Amino acid sequence: MTAPAIRRQRVGRSVTSRAADSIVRRLISLNGWAAIVILAAIFLFLAVNARRALEEVGFWVMSLGTEWYPTIPTPRFGFLPLLSGSVLVTATALVLCVPVSLAAAIFISEFAGGRVKEVTKSIIEFMAAIPSVVYGLIGIAVVVPWVRATFDTDSGLTALSGAIVLAFMIAPTIVSISEDALHAVPNSLRQGSLALGNTRWETTYKVVVPSASSGILAAVMLGMGRAIGETMAVLMLTGNAAVIPDSLFDSVRTITGTIAAEMGNVVQGGLHQSVLFTLGLVLFSITFLINLVADLVLEKQRRRWQR
Amino acid sequence: MTESREQNVTGVFELENVSVTYGSEVAIAGVSMHIPPRAVTALIGPSGCGKSTLLRCLNRMNDEIGSAKVRGRITLDGADIYAKEMDPVELRTRVGQVFQKPNPFPMTIYDNVAYGPRTQGTRRRSELDEVVERSLKRAALWGEVKKDLKKHAFELSGGQQQRLCIARALATQPEVVLMDEPASSLDPISTQQVEDTIAELKEYVTIVIVTHNMQQAARISDLTAFMLRESMEEPAQLVEVGETRVMFTNPGDKRTEAYITGRFG
């Protein structure tokens, strides 16, 4: 009988082994907080650097100002031209993108068969992986000349050009998230509707789409957040005139484009730099809220089907 | 089995008034029983009667599953396993477990069996080789796999995988092996092989097996404990425990008789 000898060796798992387990647990838990820490740090550092502008110019003066002349002797830091540029480009991109993306999502989730579904999804995934600077480049080569020729504008660098390219850039987000939402609708609901004598399409728009509506809404919101935050493509395509636009064929400058274009040429610690950080803070707050609402909606939807 | 014979032998469980609660729900109440060493004790009863829950009390696997709370006293060879100074991790090297579905690790056969010993710090190749061979032999799998110990465990059949899991549990040289319906996902032939293995194993270890298969309990166990939960509002209880032979021919309780003659459950 060898058992007693073996047991003596075993008894009392070493103190180091226990300590190691708890140290590792603590280390790992610490990393779990990384996301919260970084989000908080982003806010903090934007706010600290924006302080000078908020004190010297004032939040409302910037937010409601209609002129953006940051480099003249008495500079004007009005955000409205930039804000309206961002809103115009984003809204147009959504109008162009949402109907097509939702239709595509419905097709992929409800009508496409196994192989078609897989190939379509991976091609759309590829689209999401193309760097935004490359989208900008293709926009310069293809979209800008087309806009110039079709709408007879001077340069073709317009809000519309940016919006068209942006529409393609956010399509993968909207397609894949709304496809997920449609896919998550339990099959029992579909079968119930089909058994009542509805066609697949009737089932889709009477049952499936309404059931997935909150997820689809979240998809559109996330697409919107992405569009507002997109930088390189709009910087390369919208012409960057910092004036409140009258139409889609005007050249506009977005919040992101302004930060990207001007941050490289400012005096460190200067007022202009601080204003740009304020602009970043505004952008961060907008996208934070959009994403938060969208995530809460998605979470609620997930729980709904879990039951 | 007399007390004097048990003195030299390890792997004796003593349960005194054990109850398990999940949050506010009492799952098991007031179980007291003696689990003898070097024998097979079967826990039977209808599904949902708390057999598996009781089994998991014995190696404190309930600790890992959420909100379970165990009351009462459980001793292994006289030591309270829920005592403060008892380390559940160390306890589990003494009380092994085999699960319902074969769950080999995604590694080679050899690495699966050597996992436990390596966890305990055994590094010497010769020592590991020896443990692996002995464990596989005891689990009656050695003959089938000795030529390809480097094969991935997933290439084995379901029955072989389950015997591999038994070998893996044996490799830590436990005093007790808990088995939670170890044959329920296997075909009849594999079931037969696993049962044969169990019968041979009691030479080395105490075995506690949960099963809902009455014939299986009758075939392989020395002792049978019948558990029952009479309604969803009440906790499960131990109806009776006794020698399997006696229990299956002459049950002491009406409910036991009803169950083993197939009138419910």
Next chain:
Amino acid sequence: MSRRIRQARLTQTLAVAITGAAAAFIVTAALFLLGYILVRGLPAMSWEFISQPPRGQMKAGGILPSIIGTLALTSGTAAFALPVGVAAGIYLSEYAPRGRMTRIIRLAISNMAGVPSIVYGLFGLALFVILFSFGTSILAGALTLACLTLPVIITATEEALRQIPSDLRQASLALGATRWRTIYRVVLPAAAPGIVTGSILGLARAAGETAPILFTAAVYYKRQLPTSIFDDVMVLPYHIYILATQVTGRPDDIIWGTALILVGGVTAGSVIAATWRSLQRKKVRW
């Protein structure tokens, strides 16, 4: 056949046609993008192009410094983002209690994924470049990109770990292994393909980012290759931006060649990773 049914069938056919056309449109656009980059980029491909620095005000020569810069920046990103991201994923899947705090952490992670890349750029500028005095450097850029990539890696890790059946964890715990040993020896190896693939996808995306490195790492033109992590670097995406917007008389061949290298590298990484994962999945089924 009643009128209602005939009509319903017609609408059904129409609906499939219309939604199918929409899907086909997006797929065509994607294929057009790929084809366009290929057709315009291929003429520039040559050994010289990938092995030489730029010449003649960047209108001739190659893009070696940018390739090296992008590789350096991406490796740096991996070095910072992988340990933290994988650890955070392990925390969420294996240790985190169900509760309010865990829910908030999850919300923070998905919110982080939606923070505009230019905001990460500002953050990196304020924290790494200015406060930590790393200057415009590989180090500052890699740290910035690591923040941006973190949510992708965390999510990929958590999802991969969740797919490992809890049976395996229990088997290991029942053998007297500690929680960490169970994770390290059983769960992590089994989940590795998913983690690696997800991480590569995230890193590939980081490699293509421009906005976060505008003020943290990228330099307009620099002949020498970087020698330390405190050097600023030329990088592919920024090089494309500069060539397309700031250099007079756009050198089309070089621009598209650079774009092809960037897209090719990013896609190849993703495709190889995804293929590898699906091969691993076929080998191991739960």
